Amino acid sequence: MSAPPMVQVGDLRKHFSQPGLFRRGQVLRAVQDVSFDIAPGETLGLVGESGSGKSTLGRMVVGLLPATSGSSVVAGMEVTRLKGQARRALWRRAQMVFQDPYSSLNPRMTVREAIGEPLRNFGIARGAEAEAAIRRMTDLCGLPASALDRYPREFSGGQRQRIGIARALVLRPDVVVADEPVSALDVSIQAQIINLLQDLRQEFGLTYLFIAHDLAVVRHVSDRVAVMYRGHLVEIGPAERIYAAPRHPYTRLLLDSVPSPDPAAEARRQALPRPEETPVQSTGGGCVFAARCPLPKLAACFTQQPPLLRQGPMHLVACHAAEKASPA
Numbered sequence: 001m002s003a004p005p006m007v008q009v010g011d012l013r014k015h016f017s018q019p020g021l022f023r024r025g026q027v028l029r030a031v032q033d034v035s036f037d038i039a040p041g042e043t044l045g046l047v048g049e050s051g052s053g054k055s056t057l058g059r060m061v062v063g064l065l066p067a068t069s070g071s072s073v074v075a076g077m078e079v080t081r082l083k084g085q086a087r088r089a090l091w092r093r094a095q096m097v098f099q100d101p102y103s104s105l106n107p108r109m110t111v112r113e114a115i116g117e118p119l120r121n122f123g124i125a126r127g128a129e130a131e132a133a134i135r136r137m138t139d140l141c142g143l144p145a146s147a148l149d150r151y152p153r154e155f156s157g158g159q160r161q162r163i164g165i166a167r168a169l170v171l172r173p174d175v176v177v178a179d180e181p182v183s184a185l186d187v188s189i190q191a192q193i194i195n196l197l198q199d200l201r202q203e204f205g206l207t208y209l210f211i212a213h214d215l216a217v218v219r220h221v222s223d224r225v226a227v228m229y230r231g232h233l234v235e236i237g238p239a240e241r242i243y244a245a246p247r248h249p250y251t252r253l254l255l256d257s258v259p260s261p262d263p264a265a266e267a268r269r270q271a272l273p274r275p276e277e278t279p280v281q282s283t284g285g286g287c288v289f290a291a292r293c294p295l296p297k298l299a300a301c302f303t304q305q306p307p308l309l310r311q312g313p314m315h316l317v318a319c320h321a322a323e324k325a326s327p328a
Helices: 054-061 084-093 111-121 127-140 145-149 157-169 187-204 215-221 239-244 249-256 263-268
Strands: 007-017 027-038 043-047 069-074 094-097 175-179 207-212 224-229 232-238 309-312 315-317
Touching: 007 054, 027 054, 027 207, 027 232, 043 054, 043 215, 054 069, 054 094, 054 175, 054 207, 084 094, 094 157, 111 127, 111 145, 111 157, 127 145, 127 157, 127 187, 157 187, 187 207, 187 215, 207 215, 215 224, 215 239, 224 239, 224 249, 232 239, 232 249
Parallel strands: 043 207, 043 224, 094 175, 175 207
Antiparallel strands: 007 027, 007 069, 224 232, 232 315, 309 315
16 A cells, blocks of 8 residues: 655635735635655656746745645645744754855854754754754755855855754655745756755655746656646646656747757757736636647637646646647
């Protein structure tokens, strides 16, 4: 019998009221009816353009942002219903690695204080026991012992991200939401951090929700890939199948937009159509991708948001014309 999912997200929604004189009363549907599971030890890559709702979804999964409706169950705990000490218990099991390693660290704390803070806050370890845990984690994250008495401003971006990862993992969580953990880093450093996250996954048996907009990055870390567009999940499936045979036209456009080192292939690369100047607020009146979709439109494309339907083993696609999205 297979183990139950470590993360279960069901019909999760997040709506924001728009501020300002001319937008007052309007609703931004940042996340709309998103559902997925993540098995223990699995990495689910979540991709999409900026503004697709990826980071909002990630924060809701671990309870850093309240959901408008729906459910998120992490390690058997219903996140959307937790309060007080129960929510603190969740954060021992689920942690987050943020995009900007500098703003996520207290500039007045040394590395030792920053990594040790979760141990103190949760009453897990103090004194020599805490020091041993801090040193072991800094060593696993590739930081020298001499770094412990220095401040975040004294480190490069890649080193600061290692500090952020060490702080998140010192509690030995089961689930880690990594929100664009390498997008703020130089390309030469990105591979080092990705390899570190992979090594730590093996070391501690971690379950990852890995959020990124770079499909080339996601390809190397994910068992499965989920694609978001304007708050909706439009495709989800095994990573090798998503990259080899994407079924949703938006996924294909994202893959076509990845630069190629081959000049001839780069010249043939299809540019991603520009989004409208004003984001469309879906009200259930059609597919949210219809305005940018390169496929011939069906009548349903303008009247109904397509549901996620099975298109193969563990492969779900939300497209009225999914059969037209298969590769030639």
